[in-house]
Amino acid sequence: MTWQSKRRAFLRTAVVATAAGVAGCSDSGAGDDASGDDEQDGTTTGTPTATPEETDADVETPEEPDEEESAEPDEPAEVQDPKGAVDDWLSNTKNYDGKINDKIRRTDVTIGVGVDDGSGSTFAFGKPAIRVTTGTKIQWDWEDPENAHNVKERNGLFKSGRPVESSGKTYTVTLTEPGVYLYKCANHGGALGMRGAIVVEDQQSLSGSPKVDEWLSEYGEYDGRLADKTGQSSVSVTVGASHDGQNRSFDPVAILVDPGTEVVFEWNGRGGSHDVVWEDGDFGASKTTPDASYSYDVTMDEPGVYRYFCRTDRPYNGRGAVVVR
Incomplete structure (x- = not known):
């Protein structure tokens, strides 16, 4: 299978779950990174398997990738310095304190979208950096009804769709491959630093014991x-x-x-x-x-x-x- 076929197959599995009353808007909305592709460096990421959870019958299909995204995503591989990769990616993220939160023993983790970044603005993810094991379900919950946000992995490995204003939308993926997953909000992931990182480890002991x-x-x-x-x-x-x-x-x-x-x-x-x-x-x-x-x-x-x-x-x-x- 070509990488284009893999890409299309993955996009078909990544469904965005949207609660009733959610209002969508285009990528051209106000923000510092409306194109959603301000960085494309070579940090390696893993490949997730999306497991959508619908919160309402009103489901939005993820948009097709932009031309800038058409390069083949990196294959899963070991990152020699995961902490360094996370620090670099989150260097402008206001609510990142330099710590990767250990969620190794959790079967699922919830991350807020559009939370207070510490300055009174809602341009942050609730847990900017976490560490989990393969098979962990990650769910993003939108909390900001006034600004349009989305979740977009830097190399296109997962994406929630177009940025939307919401206080009820959810998006879920299950990460099955180890690696460093770096993501952002397409509208606010540049100068405003609305970014997140997930370090996925493949441990012999998922329980930690x-x-x-x-x-x-x-x-x-x-x-x-x-x-x-x-x-x-x-x-x-x-x-x-x-x-x-x-x-x-x-x-x-x-x-x-x-x-x-x-x-x-x-x-x-x-x-x-x-x-x-x-x-x-x-x-x-x-x-x-x-x-x-x-x-x-x-x-x-x-x-x-x-x-x-x-x-x-x-x-x-x-x-x-x-x-x-």
């Missing part, structure tokens, strides 16, 4: 990701959840929480008697019971990896894990 991956390696339900429960003071885990047609599991099977979080294990009364016994940590075991009214709670105060199991169900992969970050 090889110990958890090994512990849960035979679970069909476990995909190497932790269920992100950070920011919650209390989290519930079902005991007796279904696994391979039997009620011998926990749900969610692996969670990420903050220090001080209370983890409450709640029996559902299915699959006979169950208990919770800790492989790590000194929390004390629950009682062994089939009682659907029984619950058992543990408060995780210290960061670490805490694995647990059910004594009767351990031979059937009756295991779980809590990671306290």
Whole structure:
């Protein structure tokens, strides 16, 4: 397949999700970079797979590439200095503080579009630089109803369409190849510095904990990701959840929480008697019971990896894990 065919095939998959009431406008609207192509340097980027999410039936088809974009995008390759590439790209971005926010353990990340850049103007992305693993879903949420913005990867690897004014539009891609993805707003990505960067890493351990991956390696339900429960003071885990047609599991099977979080294990009364016994940590075991009214709670105060199991169900992969970050 030629690069032109690849390009057309990709553009057909990148659908923009637009909420009701969103007003579109052309690339020629007011802004410092209406053409959307003020830079074309050689920093390597990866190739994403777009996974659109529609917020309304009113869906806008991404515009065709400009003539300046017709050069073949770089193939995914390792960037020798990802931090340097990000720093260079965001050198004029007002809300970039020199840090790449670590979102390695997240399955999805949301980025605001048209947020305050620190000067009172809405010419910024909410998280200008992030680091994620392959397979992470990135969703941009428009927050500015007065200025037209879009999301445009510098080498044309993804694009949300024409800049629009909105406080409800969303655009989503899933990044499946490692690399450095540098993007901007076509209207404001030049002198106003409305830019963003995503560093995508292909890690052997998506959970960030090889110990958890090994512990849960035979679970069909476990995909190497932790269920992100950070920011919650209390989290519930079902005991007796279904696994391979039997009620011998926990749900969610692996969670990420903050220090001080209370983890409450709640029996559902299915699959006979169950208990919770800790492989790590000194929390004390629950009682062994089939009682659907029984619950058992543990408060995780210290960061670490805490694995647990059910004594009767351990031979059937009756295991779980809590990671306290």
